Amino acid sequence: MPDGHPRSTDGAGLAAPGRDFQSLILTLQRYWADKGCMVLQPYDLEVGAGTFHPATTLRSLGPDEVWNTAYVQPSRRPTDGRYGENPNRLQHYYQFQALMKPSPVDSQELYLGSLRAIGLDPMEHDIRFVEDDWESPTLGAWGLGWEVWCDGMEVSQYTYFQQVGGIDCAPVSLELTYGLERLAMYIQDVDDVYFLDWDGVPKDRGGKFYGDVFKQSELEFSTFNFEFAETDTLLQHFKDAERECMALLDAAKPMPLPAYDKCMKASHLFNLLDARGVISVTERQAYIGRVRTLAKACCEKWVEASAAWKADWDKTRQERLDNA
C-alpha cells in the first residue's frame, strides 16, 4: 500500500488508520471539496440511487452553466434485500456521488486522484475503464462511460450524461458514483459487509461494525419489503403520487420541485411493489413508463421555471455583490 499501511483489518476488526467506513466518506468529501465541489447532504426521500437527488437529476439540466457537487446518498433497492444473510447484498446502502458540469477536461485524472486519496494507488493495482453505458428508464436518462475496475472489482460508475428526462444535456455533466460499502470492504479487506469497521474505535471499547448499525435493519426491512408492505396501499399511494405530481406541474404557478418529490415517491413505490412480486413482466414496463412520464414532465417544467427564477435571482445576487 502507498504509505506503508497494511491493507487488512486486524484480528480485532479494527481497520488501518483512515480506512474505516466514516473516514472513507470524510476523505472523499474532503477530496472533492478541495477540487471545487459543493458538499451537499443526502436528499430526504427514499431513492434507488444518488442520481435521483435533485442536485443531479434537475441540476444537470439547468439553470446553472457550472454546477459541481458531491454528496452521500442512502439508496434503497427493496429487491436486493437478503434478510441480512448475504455478506454482499443490501436493500439499503450508501452511494457517494460527484457531479461536475461541465465535465472537466482532466476528469479521469481527477477521479484517479480520489482513488489515491482513499488509499488505492493505481501503481499498486490494476485499474481499468471498462465500457458500461448507463441508462435509467424511469428517469428517461442515459449516458456513456465505464465501470471502473480495480483488480477486477467495480469500484465506480463513470458517466457522461447525454440526456436526462428526455432532454439533451448541454453542457454535459460528468457523474461519478462510488458504492461505498463495496469500496470499504475492498480497502479494509473484509469479506462480510456486516464486519466493516465503521468508526475506527476499538471494538472492545464501544467501537461499531456496520452490522451493529444495520444487521437488524436489513432483516426487518427485507421482511417488510418482501412480505408485509401492503400492496393495496402501495398501489393507492402510487396513483396518488402520480396524480399529485401532474397537478403540481399543471398548477397556474407550476411547482416542479415538489412535483419531482412525488415522482421520486412513485418510483420508490414501484420498487416496493416489484419486491412484493405483484407486478408482472408486462406490467413492469407500463409502470416504468408511467414514472418516466412524470420524470420527463418534471424536468421539462424545471428547465422552464428555473431559467425564469435564475434570471430574477441573479439580479438580486448581483445587487448584493455590487453593494458589498
Added chain:
Amino acid sequence: MPELLIELFSEEIPARMQARAAADLKKLVSDKLAASGLAFERAEAFVTPRRLALVVDGVPEKQPDVKDERRGPKADAPEKAIQGFLGSTGLTLEQCEQRETPKGTFLFAVIETTGRDARAVLSEIVVEAIRELPWPKSMRWAKNSFRWVRPLHHVLALFDGKVLDGEMDLGDWKLPFTDTTRGHRFLAPEPFAVTGFKDYRAKLSNAYVVLDREERKRIISNEANQLAATARLTLKDDPGLLEEVCGLVEWPVPLIGTIDAEFMEVPPEVLVTSMRSHQKYFALENPDGTLADRFVVVANMAHDPKRDANIIAGNEKVLRARLSDAKFFWDQDKARTLESRIPALDDVKFYDTLGTVADKVERVAKLARELAAFIPGCDAGRAERAARLAKADLTTGMVGEFPELQGLMGRYYALNDGEAAEVANAVAEHYSPLGPRDACPSAPVSVAVALADKLDTLVGFFAIGETPTGSKDPFALRRAALGVIRLVTENDLRLPLDDAIKAAFDGFDSGVRKAARSLIVARFEKNEDPQAEPDLAFAVSKDLLEFFVDRLKVQQREQGVRHDLITAVIERGGEDDLVRLLALVAALSAFLETEDGANLLAGFKRASNILRAEEKKADTPFTDGFSAAEFVEPEERAFGAALEIARESATSSVAQENFSAAMTALAGLRAPIDAFFERVTVNADDPDLRVNRLRLLAAVRSVMGEVADFSRIEG
C-alpha cells in the same frame, strides 16, 4: 516518399468497437487520399483502448497538376453564347484558344490547375476523416458539440516527420495537431514527441504500449498458455474472449489465480459463465477435460512481484464474492424439486393473450406427447414429463442471475431430483437449435420437446397476428421456424406439419381463438359469408406453412438448393412433409441436370405456352382426357401411349416415394414429345383434331404435374 502518421488519442474506447474503428479510419483516409489524387503505397491502422492510429506510406508531396480542356462555341457564334462560355470558365476571350476542327473554328478553354501541396490537403483530410468516422454509439462532452466515442484529447498528425498545420475544432475546445503523445496511463504518463511511425511505435513500446492488437492477442495467448502449462493445465480456447480482452489492455500481462475449493462443486458452466461474462477471466482445464480450480486474468500492468500479488489477490476476492452468490443459488435451488416450481410459472407471463408460461407448459406437454408418435424411439410419457419440467428452472435463483444458463440448470436440477437422464437432457436441449450453426438435438425425447416448444410459439404468435415483418422479428419466429425445419430434416422425421400445426392450435384457449377469428374475419370480410364460421386451424396452418416454406428456401439456398425447385414441388399441392419434399426436390434437381431432363423441360414449356395461348383465345381451359381413337399421325399416337405409361409409372413411383423412378418415368416422354412437336401440327384445320391435340398437351401438364409443377421451374 513521405509518410503520414495520425493518432487519435481519447479516453477508453469500448473493446467491442476498436477493430471496426481501425478499419473504418483506414478506409476513410485511403478513399480520401485516392479522391485527392494522392496515390500512396500502403496504409495500416492500429488500435488500443486509448488510441486509433494510422500510418500511410509513400504519399506524394504534392497533388499532380491537372489540365482541364473544354470546347466552347464556334468562334463566330453569337455574342451571347461566347459570353456565356467565358462566364462559365472564368477566362477572357484572349485567354481562350481558337482551334480549327473539321466542323469549323471553335473556342477552347484550357485550364491548368497546379496540384496543391500535400500538407494542406492532408490537414483537411485528417479533419474530415475524424468527423466522418462512424461509431455505433457516440457522445458529447463538456460544452462541445462534436461527438466521438469518448472524449478526444489530442490529434497527432505528422507528414514527413513534421506536424501538419491544422486543428480539430470540437465546438468549444480546439485541438491543434501535435507531434506529442503519451504512453501507458500509469506506467508512462509523461508526454513525448515522435518523428515518424518507426519512432512512434518504438517509443510506445518503451512506454508500455503494444500498438498492434494482433501482437497483444499473441502475447496474451502465449503467456496464458505458458501459465497453464506450468500448472499442468490447458487453457480453454475462447477466441471471443481473447478479442475482447485485447481491447481492454495496452500492456497485456496474464496472471494466474485460484478458485476456492468450496466453489468447485458448483456446475462448471456456472463458474465459466460467471468468470467469463463478469470478470473476463479465461478458464483452465485439467488433463481429463474437467474444469480446473484456476483462472487466468489479463492485467494491464507490467510485472512486479508485489503488484502481481495484489492484483491476483484482488481478483480472487472479487471472484469469491461472485461465486458465493452463485453457490448460494445452487444450494438454495437444489433444496426444492423442479416439479415443485411448476406452479410458480403461473406468475410468469409468456405473452399477452398467449397466457402465462404455466399455460405454455401445459400446451407443450400435451403436444410433445402427440408428436412422440412421429419420432422413432420416443417414449411419449417421458416427452410429456420433460416438457412439463422444461421451463421450471426459470424460477430458480441461478437462472434469475444467469439467464443464459436456462435449460442447462434445469438439467442439473432434474438429475438432482432423480429424473431420467433423457428427461433431464431434454430439459437442457429443448431451446435448441438456436440458429443455423447451433447443435441440433437428436435424442428422441429432446427432439419431441424442442419441436413442441417451437411449434407452440409459432402457432400462438401467428394466431394472434404477431408475425415478423421486414427486419422486425421481436419474438424470434424465424429462428423458431428454422429450428423446426432443422429438427425435422436432420432427424428424418416423417411429420405431417399441417397436422402438427393444427394439433398445436388445439391447445390454445378461447382468448386466442377469438383473436384469431377476428383477424381472419377482417381479412376475408369482403368476399366471405360473414355467417360462415371460418376454419381457424386451417387458416393459421396455411399462413404458417407458407412461412415454413419461405424459411426452408432461405435455409436451402445456403446449401445450394434452387428455390424454384422447392416452389415447383410445393405447387404440386398438399406437401407438408419436409423430408419427402426435399427428397423430391433433390431427385428433380438431379433430373434437370441430365440432357433428358433439360429437353423435357423445354418440351413442357412449349406445350404449356401453346396451351395457355389457346386457352386464352377460347376462353376455356383444355383438360386432360384425349381420345386415342382420334389420333391420325403415328407421332401423336406414340406420344399418347408414352403419356399413359408415364402417368401410371410416375404416379405409383411418387406414391412409393421412389422419386428417381418417377424421374425415369418422365424421361421416357422426352423422345416422343420432341417427335410430336417436330411432325405434328397442333392447330390443325379440323377443329376436332385440334381440340384432341390440345388435350394431349393438357395431359403432358397433368402427368408431369404428378411430380412437380414444371411451370415454376426457371430457365
